[in-house]
Amino acid sequence: MINEFWNLVVETWEQGIRGIGIDNIIICLGILIGSLVARSLMNTYLLDKIASFTEKSETTLDDEIIESLRGPFGLIPVAFGLYLITSYLPFTGSLDLLATNLVKMLVIYTIFSALANLTKPLLNLLSDNSWLTPAMTTWLSRVAGVLIWIVGITMMLDIWGIEIGPIIAGLGLFSVAVALGAQDMFKNIIAGIFILSEKRFQPGDRIRISNGLHGIVESIGFRSTQVRLLDTSPVFVPNTDLSDSQVINHQDMSYRRIFWTINLVYSTKAEQLENICKDIENYINNSDNFVQNPGQENFVRVTELGSSSIDLTILCYMSVIDYTQFSQVKQELIFNIMSAVENHNSDFAFPSRSIYIENQGPE
Structure with missing residues (x-):
């Protein structure tokens, strides 16, 4: 009786799941846990060690690359662990x-995820050029990321033998229908x-739109631009409205003018x-x-003899752009x-108006 039970245990142990023994399953779980531990160690010790070394450099580009x-x-290590398990x-x-x-x-996802994450720090390297602004860098990194993932997904589909041609043709017809709507x-x-x-404006600029909106640009998206009004409420303005409207960029002022x-x-x-x-004038x-x-x-200068006053005109300029400092300078000038x-x-x-009453006396 005991021998028969033992034989049953051995048979179950060897048979496992679909012919894969329990010992093989335990080894595979050990490989998977080991790969997860290796992943944690690499992020905790290796990358953190490299990050602490790059923090000493003058540029932030290497820090951004490490984080990406x-x-x-x-x-x-997870991909390598799964490879060992399948082997x-x-x-x-x-x-x-x-x-x-x-x-x-998983290998393709790892490679293209790294490429997509690297687009932003690498484009930031070019942001010092006058033609590439921070907003353009953000746009280009998004577009590059989409293109990279399109290639990556195409490769994933090709692994399963899915032909891309018919899909592209179907998407072409679908895109026409979408474009019309x-x-x-x-x-x-x-x-x-x-x-x-x-380069009308950049994130962080204070702008005034012809319809009366006045605030700080927070982001320029594909469809709309987010403007944070001075009362801190956000407004999303369609890009077509901004393109067709008169926009005053206070951040690009060379001087602030006082004309009183x-x-x-x-x-x-x-x-x-x-x-x-x-x-x-001496104070100014x-x-x-x-x-x-x-x-x-x-x-x-004295510029006019008004109806009830002698008018002085004050015209001066200041390099202060910040509104708070501008208000402080105006206050000092007023005092x-x-x-x-x-x-x-x-x-x-x-x-004021003077009224003269003529006393004509009795007739």
């Missing part, structure tokens, strides 16, 4: 073909290409006006906040103007 290869690099197990016929093709697909999408894509090529009209009371004498103009010319615009000099007016015993005028 971290995922695909970890698949190498060790006594697969035959269609089962052997299936296992071999799965290993080939997605004309707006293609218009937005083409408009986005023109926006990038003309100051109204003083009519009791101000000519000498007082001249001294007020000199004090304000001697302050580090203001610059000389080669196209137009800074000035403070200086108030001091100059007060020091010379004048005052600010406000719109």
